[in-house]
Amino acid sequence: MTKIQKSPVIHPRFVVLALAIGMLAACTGCKTVESSYNPGAASAPTLPCPVALSLSKEFTSYECVNSQVVLVGEVIHAPLGPSLQKYATYVAQSVFGDVQVLDSQPPRSDVKLLLVPRVTGSRLNPPAGNVRVTTGDLGVHWDFNDPKTGKTLYSTQIESEFAYPHIRFDAHFADVVDGLMTNLTSVTIQRFNASKDVQQLSGH
Numbered sequence: 001m002t003k004i005q006k007s008p009v010i011h012p013r014f015v016v017l018a019l020a021i022g023m024l025a026a027c028t029g030c031k032t033v034e035s036s037y038n039p040g041a042a043s044a045p046t047l048p049c050p051v052a053l054s055l056s057k058e059f060t061s062y063e064c065v066n067s068q069v070v071l072v073g074e075v076i077h078a079p080l081g082p083s084l085q086k087y088a089t090y091v092a093q094s095v096f097g098d099v100q101v102l103d104s105q106p107p108r109s110d111v112k113l114l115l116v117p118r119v120t121g122s123r124l125n126p127p128a129g130n131v132r133v134t135t136g137d138l139g140v141h142w143d144f145n146d147p148k149t150g151k152t153l154y155s156t157q158i159e160s161e162f163a164y165p166h167i168r169f170d171a172h173f174a175d176v177v178d179g180l181m182t183n184l185t186s187v188t189i190q191r192f193n194a195s196k197d198v199q200q201l202s203g204h
Helices: 010-027 081-095 174-192 196-201
Strands: 030-032 052-053 062-067 074-081 099-101 113-125 134-144 151-166
Touching: 052 081, 062 113, 062 174, 074 113, 074 174, 081 099, 081 113, 081 174, 134 174, 134 196, 151 174, 151 196
Parallel strands: 030 074, 052 099, 052 113
Antiparallel strands: 062 074, 113 134, 134 151
């Protein structure tokens, strides 16, 4: 006797789930956030002294990557490296004036301090719920080293936060990145100028 095989019954819920997964996969993309941050020419130094600035490849090519859902499945990439390089150079020149930006060469013999910045973390947050605000935060750690021995003489952590309120639900990431960098620049210069340790190390 021939058995009649029944076709499996596909529940409508599974059909909806499969379609939803397919739509998510199709919508997955990458959004690159460009920054227009440009601090311009450095002001007159407040603690004049010759220093060297060491910028690692990790620092000058740093990217903030945020996988939070903004538009379904969208990943946010913010290449902050170029802005961070401008920031570090501007800060060093505004505070110390005579800055040797190292490029594989050793510090000059008259250099008093070796400055080494590194990013400790960053985040961009899209609007959530009914709150039409895009926010972000960025942290940079600075080491002040002896240029001859490499010993760390002083360290400080700089944190920057910025919020951009808006009417629509669009995520204004570019505005947040520019605000983060501008705020980071201001806070760093203030911190260096107010530090008794930095004043002593620079001979002031």
